[in-house]
Amino acid sequence: MKKSLRISHHPLLGEMDKKVISFTYNGEKLQGLEGEPIAVALLASHIRVLRRHEESGSARGLYCGIGHCMECRVQVQGKGQVRACLTPLQEGMEIQEGSRLPNAITGRVDS
């Protein structure tokens, strides 16, 4: 098991003061801090793949971190598609990576 990427004690910024909560990603149970962006909670657990490109299937992750590039789209149960870099983590959230989709027009079926 890899050690968490959380900076437990920052020499200038100190500690994070947030509640630990549970959520799932692709069905896997994980823990994160309440209110931190989904992408941050996943990164802390070494999860960088947030999405498979809808057409090519290539892996995508967080890029700009400010909600502009739209690369970090994930599916949240009850909320639909959201930007993982801006959406705060909540207790019990069920998150799925954005998935590759078949293309009914070009006829590509693999997903």
Add this chain to the structure above:
Amino acid sequence: MTTESADVVIIGGGIIGMATAYYLAKLGSDVVVVEKGEIAGGTSSKCDGNILAIDKEPGFDSQMSLESQKLVTQLVAELDEEFEYRAPGSILVCESDEEMEAAQTWVNRQKEAGLPFRMLDRGEIRSEWKHMAGDIHGGLECATDSTVNPVLFTYSLAVTAQRLGARLKTHTWVTGIRLDESGAVAGVETSNGLIRTKHVVNAAGVWSKPIAQMVGIEIPVEPRKGHILVSSRTESIGTRKVMEFSYLMSKFGKERKVDRLTEQYGVALVFEPTASQNFLIGSSREFVGFDMKINVEVIRCIARRAIRFFPVMKDIPVLRSYCGLRPWTPDHLPIVSPVEEVPGFYIAAGHEGDGISLAAITGKVMSECIMGQETTISIEPLHYKRFQKEDGKK
């Protein structure tokens, strides 16, 4: 400033100008296209992409579309670049028994005109469109309707015309049209110099009225604004075009049973899936001059209308929206004709929302007309004089 010459100068680098340039170049004519911005920089890139007969008035109008469809099928093989052509047909859906009756009349008239139309019952709609609202009564289909990427289509015509010798002058605007002593066309004055020519085609779309005024001709072409929404990439909702039947009412300015804003903005469902896993949603129609600002109220109205037919869209994000100006004419037919008073001056404009549909046939007959050949279809009903006669009556 330079002076050059050409057999034909086409004003406007949109779909109509490029189709005309292509067909003329193919006939061996020496063509120059003068465009004030970029190729497909105006209406041709702010629209959706269809070659439709389903929404054309039965008779001359729909037969012209059918001819255009046949030409586009040939263009797939003739042009140098691919343009996402498909011919899956298209459908109109009805909200009431009343609309179903009107649809039946529409189908009967189209069939009489020789077009491949048929009615679809509730069951057929349900089996093809799993996400369509359950209360849709049925609809109708035109089997030959096709779809293209309008920007790629315009560019494909442009590059092929270029290969055949056409010259494209972008970021060049027309400042005047020079006539000789007899009143015939002698040249086109542009921001980059004079082009001597005996033939000018006004294919300037929503800007065709001021171009015609340069030779003292009045044509009733007005900009009509339309908004379109683009969804994000999503699971397929359907693979072909669907419109609501009352789109026809909106198009032809007839009364509809809809709320005030839907009526005011001329909003009617148009759904068009693309090869990029997203879909376009229209439509609206407004006369607001050359104002190109997105009106959020219209966007909301279009979205509401789309969700009424496809409730699933409530949860699909909109990527962006855009609007374009369609060159409207009072009788919903384009002007494709020579101008007898000014020998050498031609008009190919005023297609409103049918520019992509009718570009191929327009370009073809315009080239034939200029080269003195017999035209593929009669262009008498498209003559600009029909509006002058109307004025006379008043």
Add this chain to the structure above:
Amino acid sequence: MSEIQQTDLLIVGAGPAGLSAAATISADHDFRVMVIDEFPEPGGRLLGQFHEERDHSWWIGKTVAADLIAQNTLAGVTIQCGVSVYGLELLPDGWKVLTSNGDIHTKYLLLATGAAEVPVPVSGWTLPGVMSIGAAQVMANVHQVKPGEKGFIVGVNVLSLAIARELVVAGIELEGIALPSSDLFATEETTPVAAVELLTRLSDAAPAPWMRWGGKLAQKMKLSRLIASCFPKRGVKVWDLPLQLRTALVSIQGVDQVESVIVADVTSSGEMIEGSQREIEVDFVAIAGGLYPLAELAALAGCPFLYVSELGGNIPIHNERMKTTLPNLYVAGNITGVEGAQVAMAQGRLVAHSISYDAGWFACEEEQKLLDAIDEVKEVRRSAMIQFHPEIDEARKRIYELFDHWT
């Protein structure tokens, strides 16, 4: 959708400029002020910044933000986060702002939307683990999660050096800071010579006296080309950062996420030297393409623009009092040109006085405060640790002149 909210001043952007403006104006007047931001918490780029001052004390953005937020709370300013703006309409008596949380009607509107990063496409950049350097900063300093154990930074500029240092302080290992390889997207700014010019300009902020002195001398004697060609192939340590001016990133490798980078040696003008390619194992890559003013909302409002490279991009035309050419619409902070947070804060205070003056409160008193605030911005810019560009004052003057033409 909630009902229409009403306010006197709406500020879009809860960063250094927006929060400073809100704190200044509300401290002076009984006036409804609302600040909105798309990010879940207020503070903007202040949240992730810290740097060492000349006296070796640390300037910590998070603390500065907390102070500003406390002042605003005390003054009754409403701060709403997680709110996106998607439309602006001019009304006869102000602006209608369309947001993800409903419409807001405001008399005065201040756009303090800051800046965004210029993306630099390099081979492999869509792999998870490749992010903008600003994102790496937010991960490490705002959320205190390392972007990875071991990283590589592409791009040598003010932002990349400042953030690289922050990452090292946070305990993240950096394998190198290098230029992107010359390709379609490369500009003059991505050559080793340009990078040296930048470094000599930054020499005021250099940690050792000999470096400050050396930098100034190099600038004066125009030695950049010489230094670039003598720069050691394996790089030098600047602030403990492995700066490699003679190395360029060729590509980023990995299957589902970053596993390594391929780098190569380059000449002083940026051409790659054949056969010098080598692979370095890393688990994240931060791309630093520099900043540009985030001005979409000004465009949506209908502001005219001027492209000013010294200020980072297209700037909405405004005057020295931060007024745009449109009624009741103001700008402050990086939307008016890329500079540091302290300048943005001074601009926030200035725009607050400008709005107070236009609102007609104590006009004679405000006029003097406004003129002082204009001087303060210039003073803060002069004494800033990091100069983003040497010709900022001249560039700003060009915009102000254009404003006079427009009005």
